[in-house]
Amino acid sequence: xxxLKVVDGAPAACCSPIAARAMSxxxxxxxxxxxxxxxxxxxxxxxxxxxxxxxxxxxxxxxxEVGLSxxxxxxxxxxxxxxxxxxxxxxxxxAFYSVNRDALKRLGKVFELEGVRA
Amino acid sequence: xxxLKVVDGAPAACCSPIAARAMSxxxxxxxxxxxxxxxxxxxxxxxxxxxxxxxxxxxxxxxxEVGLSxxxxxxxxxxxxxxxxxxxxxxxxxAFYSVNRDALKRLGKVFELEGVRA
Numbered sequence: 166x167x168x169l170k171v172v173d174g175a176p177a178a179c180c181s182p183i184a185a186r187a188m189s190x191x192x193x194x195x196x197x198x199x200x201x202x203x204x205x206x207x208x209x210x211x212x213x214x215x216x217x218x219x220x221x222x223x224x225x226x227x228x229x230e231v232g233l234s235x236x237x238x239x240x241x242x243x244x245x246x247x248x249x250x251x252x253x254x255x256x257x258x259x260a261f262y263s264v265n266r267d268a269l270k271r272l273g274k275v276f277e278l279e280g281v282r283a
Numbered sequence: 284x285x286x287l288k289v290v291d292g293a294p295a296a297c298c299s300p301i302a303a304r305a306m307s308x309x310x311x312x313x314x315x316x317x318x319x320x321x322x323x324x325x326x327x328x329x330x331x332x333x334x335x336x337x338x339x340x341x342x343x344x345x346x347x348e349v350g351l352s353x354x355x356x357x358x359x360x361x362x363x364x365x366x367x368x369x370x371x372x373x374x375x376x377x378a379f380y381s382v383n384r385d386a387l388k389r390l391g392k393v394f395e396l397e398g399v400r401a
Contacts, residue, residue, distance in 0.1 A: 183327070183387065184334040193324040193331065201322035206311040209301070209318075213311065216302040216396055269301065269394045276391035278334055278384060 175249020176202075177268035180275045196275065202248035207233050208241045212250065212264060221254055221261035293367020294320075295386035298393045314393065320366035325351050326359045330368065330382060339372055339379035 177199045181192040203209060210231050215222055228238045242262060245251040249268050254261045294317045299310040321327060328349050333340055346356045360380060363369040367386050372379045 181331075183330050183382075185331065186335060188328065188331045190324065190328070193327040196327045197322050197324040200318045200327075204315050204319035204322045206308065206315040209311040209314045210306065210308070212301050213299075213303065213306040217304060264301075264396070266396060269396060273391045273394035276387045278382070278387060 175247065175268070177249030177265065177272060180271055182275055182277055184278045199248050199250070199272065202244050202250060205241065207231060207237065208245055211238070211241055211245065211262075215251065215262055215264045216269070218263070221252075221263040223256075223259045223261050225259055227262065293365065293386070295367030295383065295390060298389055300393050300395055302396045317366050317368070317390065320362050320368060323359065325349060325355065326363055329356070329359055329363065329380075333369065333380055333382045334387070336381070339370075339381040341374075341377045341379050343377055345380065 176195045180196045180199055181188050183196075185192070203212070211227060214227060214230055224238070224242065227242070228235050231238060233241075242251065242253070242260075246253050246262075250265055250272075251262050252265050254263075294313045298314045298317055299306050301314075303310070321330070329345060332345060332348055342356070342360065345360070346353050349356060351359075360369065360371070360378075364371050364380075368383055368390075370381050370383050372381075
């Protein structure tokens with residue numbers, strides 16, 4: 166398995182646009198890994214919960230909100246943090262999570278077809 | 284397994300923004316299914332090849348270009364078409380593929396955080 170190219174510690178920090186003229190195999194693997202992190206409905210709902218919150222959300226509130234077991238939520242959160250889509254902050258005994266707004270902004274640009282080719 | 288909500292025949296036709304105030308479980312499942320279709324480096328490279336082509340590309344040119352076996356490429360193409368990310372056109376004995384530009388545009392908007400919440 167090839168190592169993922171990681172910038173700033175996470176794949177979502179460096180996705181090439183889909184319409185990039187020169188996309189390497191490493192680039193494709195990095196981009197695919199970010200989409201893989203998003204390929205579960207529970208993770209999409211966690212991301213939605215955090216994207217609609219003005220403040221970081223305690224893991225103790227995320228679990229009841231998404232209606233999944235605590236270990237499942239923890240696993241999803243770990244994958245989303247590893248992909249660079251979420252940020253994690255420890256406050257005493259609880260972890261608080263928020264979306265990485267820069268990463269989502271970059272991810273939106275991955276699908277831009279115009280301009281990239283100019 | 285819940286049936287995916289499908290508009291215009293494919294999941295990518297109807298993705299809710301990540302920051303949508305009311306995301307149903309069906310919405311989350313549909314969005315996740317589109318990302319799942321993109322969670323393979325071969326599919327990202329196929330999408331890249333087609334996104335950088337001004338014309339639909341014959342499957343006979345896609346296979347050598349991405350360096351994967353013909354059955355693998357066919358499988359990836361099928362999944363990408365089913366997700367609504369590609370369009371397929373039969374010309375004689377060959378199938379030609381192109382990116383669904385509207386679907387990619389909508390997918391880019393899935394990650395928009397500003398405006399959606401206003």
